[in-house]
Amino acid sequence: MNAPEGRWTTQQRNRDERLARARAALGDALDGKIVAPTHIVELLHQVLEPGDRVCLEGNNQKQADFLGKALTRLDPTRINNLHMLLSVLSLPEHLDVFEKGIGARLDFSFSGPQAGRLAKLAQSGKLNIGAIHTYLELFARYFVDLTPRVALVAAEMADREGNLYTGPNTEDTPAIVEATAFKSGIVIAQVNRIVDKLPRVDIPSGWVEYVVQSPTPYYIEPLFTRDPALISEIQVLMAMMAIKGIYAEYEVERLNHGIGFDTAAIELLLPTYAASLGLKGKIARHWALNPHPALIPAIEAGFVESVHSFGSELGMENYIRARPDVFFTGPDGSMRSNRAFSQAAGHYACDMFIGSTLQIDLQGNSSTATLGRIAGFGGAPNMGADARGRRHPSAAWLKAGEQARAGRNMIPRGQKLVVQMVETFREHMAPAFVERLDAWQLAEQAGMAIPPVMIYGDDVTHILTEEGIANLLLCRGEEEREQAIRGVAGYTPVGLGRDKRMVENLRDRGIIRRPEDLGIDKRLATRDLLAAKNMKGLVRASGGLYDPPKRFRNW
Amino acid sequence: METLQFRFEQGSRPLAGMAQLVGVVGSGNLEVLIEPASLGGACEIEVRTAAVGFGATWQAVMTDFHERWGLADARICINDMGATPAVVSLRLDQAAETLTGGTP
Numbered sequence: 169m170n171a172p173e174g175r176w177t178t179q180q181r182n183r184d185e186r187l188a189r190a191r192a193a194l195g196d197a198l199d200g201k202i203v204a205p206t207h208i209v210e211l212l213h214q215v216l217e218p219g220d221r222v223c224l225e226g227n228n229q230k231q232a233d234f235l236g237k238a239l240t241r242l243d244p245t246r247i248n249n250l251h252m253l254l255s256v257l258s259l260p261e262h263l264d265v266f267e268k269g270i271g272a273r274l275d276f277s278f279s280g281p282q283a284g285r286l287a288k289l290a291q292s293g294k295l296n297i298g299a300i301h302t303y304l305e306l307f308a309r310y311f312v313d314l315t316p317r318v319a320l321v322a323a324e325m326a327d328r329e330g331n332l333y334t335g336p337n338t339e340d341t342p343a344i345v346e347a348t349a350f351k352s353g354i355v356i357a358q359v360n361r362i363v364d365k366l367p368r369v370d371i372p373s374g375w376v377e378y379v380v381q382s383p384t385p386y387y388i389e390p391l392f393t394r395d396p397a398l399i400s401e402i403q404v405l406m407a408m409m410a411i412k413g414i415y416a417e418y419e420v421e422r423l424n425h426g427i428g429f430d431t432a433a434i435e436l437l438l439p440t441y442a443a444s445l446g447l448k449g450k451i452a453r454h455w456a457l458n459p460h461p462a463l464i465p466a467i468e469a470g471f472v473e474s475v476h477s478f479g480s481e482l483g484m485e486n487y488i489r490a491r492p493d494v495f496f497t498g499p500d501g502s503m504r505s506n507r508a509f510s511q512a513a514g515h516y517a518c519d520m521f522i523g524s525t526l527q528i529d530l531q532g533n534s535s536t537a538t539l540g541r542i543a544g545f546g547g548a549p550n551m552g553a554d555a556r557g558r559r560h561p562s563a564a565w566l567k568a569g570e571q572a573r574a575g576r577n578m579i580p581r582g583q584k585l586v587v588q589m590v591e592t593f594r595e596h597m598a599p600a601f602v603e604r605l606d607a608w609q610l611a612e613q614a615g616m617a618i619p620p621v622m623i624y625g626d627d628v629t630h631i632l633t634e635e636g637i638a639n640l641l642l643c644r645g646e647e648e649r650e651q652a653i654r655g656v657a658g659y660t661p662v663g664l665g666r667d668k669r670m671v672e673n674l675r676d677r678g679i680i681r682r683p684e685d686l687g688i689d690k691r692l693a694t695r696d697l698l699a700a701k702n703m704k705g706l707v708r709a710s711g712g713l714y715d716p717p718k719r720f721r722n723w
Numbered sequence: 724m725e726t727l728q729f730r731f732e733q734g735s736r737p738l739a740g741m742a743q744l745v746g747v748v749g750s751g752n753l754e755v756l757i758e759p760a761s762l763g764g765a766c767e768i769e770v771r772t773a774a775v776g777f778g779a780t781w782q783a784v785m786t787d788f789h790e791r792w793g794l795a796d797a798r799i800c801i802n803d804m805g806a807t808p809a810v811v812s813l814r815l816d817q818a819a820e821t822l823t824g825g826t827p
Contacts, residue, residue, distance in 0.1 A: 593807040593808065635809075658809060684827055690816045690817055691817055
């Protein structure tokens with residue numbers, strides 16, 4: 169009863185103070201919610217306070233680059249010690265903030281192109297990494313202990329009220345805005361255009377405080393475009409093994425693919441090789457996947473019934489618009505993506521994840537961390553992990569669970585298929601199989617509590633290389649598991665260190681299967697099996713609807 | 724450039740048909756010429772490779788190839804431009820499948 173007035177409203181009152189400061193400082197440069205681009209730095213000076221948690225929207229694809237650049241122009245004597253939250257750290261500005269002493273602490277998911285510089289800054293002490301997360305994990309923390317005070321997001325268009333259209337590349341925006349707006353934070357959106365009427369409203373104006381029209385459209389990366397011309401015959405062979413030895417074997421209907429050429433080869437073999445095995449309608453029907461251009465031939469062949477996407481892909485807009493039975497689109501016709509929902513879909517509603525990696529150790533732990541680079545995880549760990557909370561059955565999930573539990577006194581349950589697909593040697597003859605992951609050394613250098621492992625060995629069910637498929641579900645004991653991995657590790661030192669007799673025994677028991685054990689004729693492993701052999705082939709398959717970005721137009 | 728010679732005695736599978744060339748000479752790739760030859764039941768393989776210092780790996784790849792196929796009276800010439808063991812094995816298997824009409 170005697171609580172001081174406002175004890176429970178400090179965040180709201182602080183927010184009101186920030187907005188009042190901005191109103192006073194900006195004057196005519198603020199028209200309702202619309203801020204003049206010339207005054208963006210001034211706005212940030214007024215609404216930010218030292219030590220704030222600031223979420224800067226940088227996704228796999230679209231980037232709030234105008235707002236990110238504005239952050240680097242702040243006066244570090246006024247605004248400093250910011251705690252930056254980024255799902256993807258991909259632009260130089262994202263790190264300039266720390267170099268200039270404006271930011272101090274970082275929590276993130278993926279750093280891709282900036283991984284080397286990030287490692288250097290972390291070592292020099294200019295940047296203190298809280299933790300590396302998966303996307304879903306970072307979003308989750310926005311609602312628990314990392315709620316942003318200010319969020320800087322990107323949208324395609326705004327109307328004069330401040331409603332936002334995020335369109336095909338909605339990506340992370342809903343998760344970020346929801347966490348910020350409903351906890352007395354401030355949302356600032358950069359938009360490509362301000363219009364009178366939006367195609368549809370993706371974020372309502374009540375959740376957005378300021379809108380600024382960026383002088384240039386936001387940066388967007390075509391991250392999921394793979395030119396079929398670069399797919400090798402080894403990748404074709406591995407794709408044949410995947411389709412016959414795993415997709416058909418487990419009747420995998422719902423799945424997620426990684427982004428590499430290995431899985432692009434599988435996508436391009438669905439309408440040819442998989443169709444010839446009579447698998448249409450039986451496998452690969454429902455996807456949690458970005459709109460991969462390499463999936464076009466399979467969609468056109470009627471293999472694919474639905475695709476929900478984390479984000480969009482440049483050039484796929486018109487194709488998606490013309491295929492609303494397959495993709496999730498709004499009443500306006502354009503796609504709506506949502507990274508949080510698609511990650512949840514990939515985790516709980518898919519029976520299989522298959523993707524590539526850089527290093528696999530003898531327990532099957534898989535990591536993309538290499539020395540001197542802090543690359544992060546992105547979404548792979550949520551896709552490539554058994555969903556322990558899953559309860560609904562499916563043929564693939566039940567069969568994997570049965571294999572893992574055969575001969576053991578355990579209550580029946582299913583298991584997700586998690587397949588790591590690698591050539592035994594990467595480029596420059598770097599072995600993909602190692603005794604000890606580089607992740608250990610990286611953890612020591614960067615002072616991490618644990619080595620950054622992308623997919624833990626106990627979640628991996630199959631390892632597929634050009635030499636064969638190792639089914640880890642059927643292994644009993646650590647020794648069998650190690651020999652199964654060595655048995656597909658080819659001529660790497662790990663592979664050469666195999667116990668040949670034990671490997672032959674594993675092969676007799678079907679734990680290791682070679683292409684010939686699967687009835688695969690290697691003579692068919694040629695690029696002729698690809699449903700599209702180059703970018704032009706993809707455009708043709710789409711009936712001219714796919715419009716590849718310039719750098720992929722090589723004809 | 725490095726040239727390596729391998730000879731495996733007492734093969735059991737003779738080749739049928741004409742000399743065959745598979746693969747292409749390009750970065751990360753190789754070409755394999757395979758032909759019947761009177762070698763007293765042996766299989767001879769000559770490797771000319773652009774990547775120096777991988778003799779032990781070649782030895783392992785060739786030994787496994789011979790264990791899989793056991794070719795007799797066969798001469799194989801390889802022009803390698805830094806192919807991985809995976810590509811080498813695939814090309815050799817393709818060549819052997821073509822001239823034996825079978826699988827390992």
